[in-house]
Amino acid sequence: xxxxxxxxxxxxxxxxxxxxxxxxxxxxxxxxEWAVSISGNHRLIFVLDHDPIPLKEDGSVxxxxxxxIVVTGTEDYH
Numbered sequence: 001x002x003x004x005x006x007x008x009x010x011x012x013x014x015x016x017x018x019x020x021x022x023x024x025x026x027x028x029x030x031x032x033e034w035a036v037s038i039s040g041n042h043r044l045i046f047v048l049d050h051d052p053i054p055l056k057e058d059g060s061v062x063x064x065x066x067x068x069i070v071v072t073g074t075e076d077y078h
Contacts, residue, residue: 002038012048012066025061033072041078046071 002021009015015036016023022037026045035043048061049068056062
């Protein structure tokens with residue numbers, strides 16, 4: 001279901017609006033990676049496929065412009 005959500009979302013901003021996806025940036029040594037929930041303990045990991053990453057004036061990612069991602073894997077984070 002989550003892959004269907006990703007395919008249907010025209011950009012990252014829309015994907016982040018899907019409550020079940022819980023789309024978020026990762027932190028620490030995972031900076032640059034993002035995740036969406038796929039079950040209680042599992043998440044799908046992806047990176048933004050833009051070079052350079054489009055940023056807003058405040059330095060945050062311009063999520064409306066992000067239209068391409070690359071799925072890098074899944075993981076059980078508990």
